[in-house]
Amino acid sequence: MSKQEIRSPLPGVFYRRPTPDSPPYKNDGDAVAADDVIGLIEVMKSFHEVKAGVAARAIHFLADNEDAIMAGDVIAEVEG
Amino acid sequence: MGVRVINPGLSTTVQDLGRPGYFHLGIPIGGAMDRLAMRAANLLVGNPEDAAGLEAVFVGPQLEFTADTVVAVTGADMPIKVDGEQKPGWTALEVRKGQVLSFDFLNKGARIYIAVAGGIDVPVALGSRSTYPIGALGGFKGRAIAAGDELPVGAAGGAKAGRSVPEALRRGPGRPTELRVLPGLYWHRIAESSQAGFFEDDWKVAPEADRMGYRFRGGRKLEFVEREQPFGAGSDPSNIVDSCYPYGSIQVPGGTEPIILHRDAVSGGGYFMIGTVISADMDLIGQMQPNTPTRFVQVTMEEAMKARADRARLLQDIRTALV
Numbered sequence: 001m002s003k004q005e006i007r008s009p010l011p012g013v014f015y016r017r018p019t020p021d022s023p024p025y026k027n028d029g030d031a032v033a034a035d036d037v038i039g040l041i042e043v044m045k046s047f048h049e050v051k052a053g054v055a056a057r058a059i060h061f062l063a064d065n066e067d068a069i070m071a072g073d074v075i076a077e078v079e080g
Numbered sequence: 081m082g083v084r085v086i087n088p089g090l091s092t093t094v095q096d097l098g099r100p101g102y103f104h105l106g107i108p109i110g111g112a113m114d115r116l117a118m119r120a121a122n123l124l125v126g127n128p129e130d131a132a133g134l135e136a137v138f139v140g141p142q143l144e145f146t147a148d149t150v151v152a153v154t155g156a157d158m159p160i161k162v163d164g165e166q167k168p169g170w171t172a173l174e175v176r177k178g179q180v181l182s183f184d185f186l187n188k189g190a191r192i193y194i195a196v197a198g199g200i201d202v203p204v205a206l207g208s209r210s211t212y213p214i215g216a217l218g219g220f221k222g223r224a225i226a227a228g229d230e231l232p233v234g235a236a237g238g239a240k241a242g243r244s245v246p247e248a249l250r251r252g253p254g255r256p257t258e259l260r261v262l263p264g265l266y267w268h269r270i271a272e273s274s275q276a277g278f279f280e281d282d283w284k285v286a287p288e289a290d291r292m293g294y295r296f297r298g299g300r301k302l303e304f305v306e307r308e309q310p311f312g313a314g315s316d317p318s319n320i321v322d323s324c325y326p327y328g329s330i331q332v333p334g335g336t337e338p339i340i341l342h343r344d345a346v347s348g349g350g351y352f353m354i355g356t357v358i359s360a361d362m363d364l365i366g367q368m369q370p371n372t373p374t375r376f377v378q379v380t381m382e383e384a385m386k387a388r389a390d391r392a393r394l395l396q397d398i399r400t401a402l403v
Contacts, residue, residue: 011287043138044137044289071185
């Protein structure tokens, strides 16, 4: 079982849901495909999707909804 | 000779030193947010300091060169690669026809400047090649570059690769970043407690910060001196009768979130301004990421003029180092 980090390409505010009333893109423990969106980064008045980038059996988030993050910060870890 | 855009990054625009002279008509001064870094990049590749290069914010582009040339990347600390091989910043780099310049995640700062020997040769609009995207003016077709674009490059001046800006002359913002401010014409509009509080409080760059303005959060709300609003001013105490907005001025709509107007700013309006960030510190703002802790430091005109002279000396030292 291998662990990989998903890092933010951008600084800004991290959101785990597409809108405040929607369920999160992914819950802890969910499987992800490489093209799956796992969150949004808000910067310069626009929102940018963050994709998993790898396929994995389970995702575990390290950044919380609305966390202020810097470029390169680890948002989540994936296993397998 | 050209530069082919494989991936544009987040928002990468052609910029030079700007378009002064039209602000009174509502056309912003434009140009690089960190002009010192833009000048240094141009000097490294043998260009005039006001040649056009690329400004990329937070995310670097992926560019392919259609002929052998010399390039330099300055500004933010973002790992630079040519055909996957790591290269130093603030250094003139040789690239061969077909090679690809790319970048890793940003480490520090916010904006990189990419100069190519000969400069990006887009048409001059109102005296500048700078891109003003919301006015669709200047730059490459008036917009940020996109995948598939081929950017024209002018004739190179015969720059040699290998030169670099000495590390002591590469300046970025500290953490927390201190921005020096000269109180302005409307200083009397806020209560003494707010005059002091503005400089005491810890602020942070808000994620909305962009080329038009840098917004800050985290400090106390300003208290205004009561008055009957004059004819023409809005009803909020932070409103004034419309006025000119200088480059670097700090408006505080509603008294809550200060906004420093930068290169692509609106030129006038009805918000009171607490003061103006001194010219010597404007480049630093261009290198601030969202969430950067910030303090505002009050200075006098004499201190501002001395800081301007220091900044001019720094530029002169870079020129001397690259002769």
